[in-house]
Each structure stands twice: as structure tokens, then as C-alpha cells.
Amino acid sequence: MANKRLGEIMIQLGWIDEAKLNKALKFQQQQGGLIGETLIKLHYATEEQVAQALGKQLGIPYASKENRILNPEKGQGLEKMIPEKFARENAVIPLFREDSVLAVAMMDPANILLLDNIKIVSGMEVQSFISTKAQILKVIDSFYQTQTGLIDKVLDNAAASKTEDSDLDLITNEGKLDLDKVIIGESKGAESIKLINAILKQSIGERASDIHLEKFDEKVSLRLRIDGVLYERSAPPTDLVDAMISRVKILAKLDISERRLPQDGSFSIKHQNRVIEIRVSVCPTVFGEKLVMRILDKGAVELNISIIGFEQRQKEDFLKAASAPNGLIFLTGPTGSGKTTTLNAVLNTIKSPELNIMTLEDPVEIKMEGISQVQIRPQIGLTFASGLRSFLRQDPDVILVGEVRDDETAEACLKAAMTGHLVLSTLHTNSALEAVPRLIDMGIEKYLLASTLLCLAAQRLIRQLCPDCKVPYRPPQSEIDQFVAEAMINPPPDLSKLTFYKAKGCPKCFNMGYRGRKAIYEVYFNTEEMKRIIYKDADTQKLAAEAAKSGSINLRASGWRKVLAGVTSVDDMLSVTVSER
Secondary structure, eight states: OTTSOHHHHHHHTTSSOHHHHHHHHHHHHHHOSOHHHHHHHTTSSOHHHHHHHHHHHHTOOBOOTTTTOSOOOTTSOHHHHSOHHHHHHHTEEEEEEETTEEEEEESOTTOHHHHHHHHHHHSSEEEEEEOOHHHHHHHHHHHTOOOTTHHHHHHHTTTSOOOOOOOGGGBOTTSOEEHHHHHHSOOOSOHHHHHHHHHHHHHHHTTEEEEEEEEOSSOEEEEEEETTEEEEEOOOOHHHHHHHHHHHHHHTTOOTTOOSSOEEEEEEEEETTEEEEEEEEEEEETTEEEEEEEEEOGGGOOOOTTTSSOOHHHHHHHHHHHTSSSEEEEEEOOTTSSHHHHHHHHHHHHOOTTOOEEEEESSOOSOOTTSEEEEOBGGGTBOHHHHHHHHGGGOOSEEEESOOOSHHHHHHHHHHHHTTOEEEEEEOOSSSTTHHHHHHHTTOOHHHHHHHEEEEEEEEEEEEEOTTTOEEEOOOHHHHHHHHHHSOOSSOOOGGGOOEEEOOOOGGGTTSSEEEEEEEEEEEEOOHHHHHHHHHTOOHHHHHHHHHHTTOOOHHHHHHHHHHTTSSOHHHHHHHOOOOO
């Protein structure tokens, strides 16, 4: 395939057809760029498919976690041959060495200049492999993982000399704090500044979503929320807490003199060549102010609908609804269950130059190219309902409404769906089907809801067992019985060979036994029979029975499938789901 064009190779592999290639070539002529980038931009192909095809064209092996090539050898000193800074800046990762040859995975093996630089940096000849940027950066994060313990190191050096607060040179022109420069460079600021930066950097390294810092009567508490669970970390000295909170207030442009009222703000930091937003909330308590920082790391979110947790049937049903020209789609679940990520992954899948997609969010957490995103501002009258009415004059095809909170927004969503628009939104209900009576309570007529509703879904987040230390075990009879009753697998697997896994803990998962989270779903496509039930009496039990008859599964059954696949433990799955039997 070395003499063939990239598009021809992708057609031969069955990933695109002639029509899509011709559209991509026409788009490329208008917009410029490489054909591979154009195919990805138009969502005709994935990054992985383009990389594999390019590898075949160049005669270079493709490396991924799946084929186990994108897995750097330990104990060969590879991190010294290719330093982390160089690896991140150039999106390259060393894989292994043999004699005087270093194997390296990279995005563009045809980049002669980069190959020469790798030779200079490593002092070795280079054997190149091709991979995607997203996969390479993910492996870099785990291979060069040296973040844990930063807080302890700063605390150990707390007796170091204190100087004036002269950290203004650490703020970039864009107003973002560059953590790499702060931590690596010479300390010029106060201990509070060093501690805040150490806490931020360690939290990002440990994949924390939230940082909690608060004072009590006789102690200080520092906790990180990792995969939904709070973990204690070494606490700073009591006399530094107020100064640390003031430091964060300055960064978030809050009033440092106001300590009686809650305050909210945000700032951005630059860390390992990516920009991370930090949402700040300060709240007065009886012992002083409590600080909570939420870490919004866009680089840690993969908007790929194939990997976020859908079962195959669920993904097909959701995408079938999302491909409709008009109608309503509702995703339900508690705060922090990943609804925004799921809906953005769906939009990322269906977006194309032919669709005008607009979103109303509070706040806009994931910024996406090719989609018009608006943040609501109730204080000036820009609410979900008023914004949605304005959207209808912007000629939209698809509208995402962050949340339906009131009757006015529910009615606006319904009118938009009835006038030829696809509307996606969220509700706070315990299950997907409970959205039906909730919407009816909000004033939506049953016959209108039955005719416009396309799909109802609910989700929860489960913790993923660490693949390096999870322990297999033969489940006791009580777990087997519960599995058979709730998993909704017909026929059930061979129960004599049933194997589940439980958490253990190792250095790679910081001895927690879990690493990362994945969603579990229940997805109900609105069939003709379900429409009749909604129109007649909207009985959720009848809806659940009809959905099960058509092959749909609930949250608990979806969770058991993740247990059976070794993704999570029984205890963690049961903690986030409720039995419906």
C-alpha cells in the first residue's frame, strides 16, 4: 500500500466510501490542510483509523494500548533518554531500546526534523512507530507520573526562608498561572504560594476533580476527591491557611477582605502544555472560610461515545435518536454523574458542517470546536428559557439545553422540538422513566410528550478497578443469585465459571484499587407502544415492563455487565444503583 494515496487505503480498509472521500477532497480544496485531518474534522473517520492508514502508507507499524505496543518498557531508563518536557512538547513517547536503537511512537513519522531532534536528545538511532496524539499524551501521563508527594515535599521545606510575595512574573500574558514554571523554578514567593501550587499540581497528577481545604477547631483538613471519593492528604500548617485562601481569592479575582459571605470565581492554569480551568468556591464556616476548587481538565476528557460506557444496544438507540431531525432527548442523573460529558460526546459524534448546533449551558464546561456555546446569565435575564427562544431565530438544527429546571424551560424545549429542531437536555430524576411524570408535572400535555419524545436515558458513574492490581475471585452464592435475578442476561453465562474482581491497591493507583471512572446507562428509545402508554396514563411501571420486553436494560443490569467484564467491583456497582425488582 506504500504507493497508494491515504484516501484509497481507507476505502480499501472499508472505513470510508468514494462519496465521503470526494466530499472530503472538496472540503480540503476549500479549507486547506491534510486529507487525514479533513476526514477527522468531518467525522468520516477517527484519529485511530487515519493513523493506521497512514502507517500502512508509510510502511510504519501502528502502536496502541490495544495491540500492546504503546507500552513503554520499565527499567530501561527511557525517561532519561527522552525527558518528559521534550515528550510532551513533541507528542512522542519512547517504547523500548535494543542495542543502539530507540523505538519511539509519534504522530508524524515523516517529520524528519523531529526525528533528527530525537536522535540528538537520546543519542541513539530511532525506530519510529505511529500513533495518535491523544493516545501518546495519555501514556505520557502514566509513564512520567511523578506528581504524588509534592505537597509533602513543600511541607518538609516549610522552614525555608520566606521572601516577599513577588510572583507576578509567573502569570503569563493570557492571565494563566504556569504551574510547571512555579514548581520547577526557584521559590521566590511565600510558603502559601508554593503550597497552593503544589496542591494544584499533585491534584492534577492524582486525577482529582475537587480540592477541599478547611479549618476546624484544632486541625486543618485537606482532601482530594478522586473518582468520586474524598481522600485525606497532608494538611498545611494552621497559620498558613488564611494566606493560602487569600492567594486563591486573588487568582480568582474575588474580594480578599470579604470573609462573611460566600464567593465564587475561577482562574486558569497552564500545566504540561495544556490549559486547565479551576472553579473556586469560598464559604464562611464557624471556624473560618472553607475553600473548594473544582478542576476542569479538558485534556482528561475523551468525547468518544464508543468508550464512555454505553453497551452496544444502548449506543445504537441513543445515536438513532440523536440522528432524528426533530424531537426531545432527555438524560437524567444526579449532579456529578457525567451527564454533560455524555451529551457533549453525542454532539461530537453527530456534528458536521451541515448542522448548526447550539448549546445553552450553566456553565460551559467543555468548549467544542464547530458548536456555538452560550453560557446563561440569569442576573441579566439570559436564562435557559429566554436563551432558547432567541436560539430559534439563529436557524439551529440541534439545540442542547443544559438543564430543564422549571415549567417555562420545559415548555420552550417542547415548542422547539415541535417546530423541527432536535433538543437534548437533562433532568434531575432517579431513573430515566421518572422523567415522564416530572415533565407532565411541569405542564407538558401527555399527548404532546408522547409524540415528541425520542429517547430517555439515565446514567451513573462507577469506579474502574485498577487493571494492574485487581484480584479475581469466585463470587459467593448470594452474589450469584443476585446477578442471575438482576443482570437481565438471557441465557445467563456459565455460573460454574463465573469470576468477579475486587480492588487491592498498588503504586499505579496510589493504593486505592481503582483508577478512573466509567458510566453505566439505561437507555429507552420511545417505541410506538411506549408512546401509547405515555398518552394513556404515563405509568412508569408499564413503561419499564414494555422497555424490558423490547430488550432494554436498566442501570442495575448495566452495572452487572461491567462487573462481569471485570471493569468494576460488586460493592462499587451496588453503591450507585438501586434494584428495580
